Amino acid sequence: MPNVGSKKAAKAALMMALTETREEEKELKIKLAEENIRAAAVDYGGDFISAVNKIVERAVVAAKREGVIKETHADEGAIAGATREAISQLMTKALGLNVGGKIGIARFQDHVAVAVFFGVGLLHLDEVGVGLGHRAVP
Numbered sequence: 001m002p003n004v005g006s007k008k009a010a011k012a013a014l015m016m017a018l019t020e021t022r023e024e025e026k027e028l029k030i031k032l033a034e035e036n037i038r039a040a041a042v043d044y045g046g047d048f049i050s051a052v053n054k055i056v057e058r059a060v061v062a063a064k065r066e067g068v069i070k071e072t073h074a075d076e077g078a079i080a081g082a083t084r085e086a087i088s089q090l091m092t093k094a095l096g097l098n099v100g101g102k103i104g105i106a107r108f109q110d111h112v113a114v115a116v117f118f119g120v121g122l123l124h125l126d127e128v129g130v131g132l133g134h135r136a137v138p
Contacts, residue, residue: 005111006134008037013113014132016041016104029066038107040066045100048120052087059083059103059114068107069137075112078135079105082114085133093129094120112137 012032016039019025025041032039042062044055060079062068069075083103101117113134120127 005109006113006136008035008108009106009111009113010115010132010134012037012039012106012108013104013115014130016106017102017115017117017130018104019102032106036108038066038068040068040105042103042105043101044103046098048091048094048097048099051099052084055087055103055116056080056083059105062103063105063107063112066105068105069112075137078112078137079114082112082133082135083116086114086116086131089131089133090116090118090120090129093127094118097121107137110136110138 015028019028019041029039040062042058044051044058060076063079064071069079098121099118101119104115106113113132116131118129
C-alpha cells in the first residue's frame with residue numbers, strides 16, 4: 001500500500017489533468033481544497049520534442065501561480081522532476097509526433113504529483129496516454 005499522502009496527491013493530479021473545461025477545473029480545485037489538497041492545471045500542445053521544455057516550464061509556473069508550491073529551488077525542482085518523469089513515461093508513444101493535452105498538478109502535505117494527459121496526433125489516428133510523476137517536498 002503506497003503512502004496515503006502520495007496516493008492522494010497522485011489521484012488529485014490525475015483528476016485535474018482529465019478535466020475538460022475551466023469551470024470543471026475550478027470546481028474540482030474547490031473540492032480538493034476542502035481536503036487540504038492544492039491543485040493546478042494547464043494546457044499545452046505542439047511537436048513533442050520542442051514541447052518538452054515548454055511543458056516543464058508551464059507546470060512550474062502554474063504550480064507557483066496557484067500556490068501549490070513556494071518559489072524555492074526545492075519546490076520548483078520537485079515539480080520539474082515530477083513533470084519530466086511523467087513525460088518520460090509517454091516518450092516512446094509521442095516521439096516525432098504532435099501532442100496536446102493538460103497537465104494536472106497537486107500537493108497534499110509534503111507530496112507533489114504531476115499528471116500529464118497526452119493526445120498524440122498522427123493524421124486522423126489519434127492516440128492518448130497519461131504519465132504520472134511524484135516527488136516529496138519539504
